Amino acid sequence: MAHSYNFAIFMIVSLLPISFTLTSVKVDLIDEICSKTVIKDVCYYALREDPRSKGANPEVLMTIVIDLSQKNATFTCNLVSTLLKETIDPKLKTRYTLCLGNFNKASHILEKFPNLLKSKDYYGLSANASAAIREPSTCDDNFLEPPVEVPELREASDNLRGLIDVILVLVGFL
């Protein structure tokens, strides 16, 4: 009797670490998604910091990222409008006007995303995300020659590009 009791304890004690290991190696969906993105910081920040993302499935994560991308696009349009109003440099005026066109276009494309997701049009989502992700880069390309792009605009542009890239990766999980 004492023998089998000891054996039971032995089994419990020796199996515990295995079950802990199994729990910790269980693949985390957010890690799996973000490891496939280009700007990983933006992906982790967007998905980990949002309270809605805890234990969320890919559809919910997609809803979150679409929402953040739209907010980011609007924020960037407003930033560029402000920069445009404040500059007197004709070269910068031209560049900001072009950038405003880019971010307005990205913003208009992103407006369609909630409906594309709702109607499960994943091809449309992916094709439109591929179109939208070009816009921030097209804006940045205006600054290949001096004067340099102000850091706030560069950051906003990188964030938007990073978020749209998360959408492109997430489509593969739907």
Ligand SMILES: *[C@@H]1O[C@H](CO)[C@@H](O)[C@H](O)[C@H]1NC(C)=O
């Ligand atoms: C844009 O996205 C970045 C990265 O997720 C985030 O840090 C930032 O707060 C967002 N900005 C807005 C205005 O949503």
Ligand SMILES: *[C@@H]1O[C@H](CO)[C@@H](O)[C@H](O)[C@H]1NC(C)=O
């Ligand atoms: C956006 O999605 C719609 C609906 O699927 C599609 O008709 C359209 O061609 C897409 N736009 C781009 C730029 O791919």
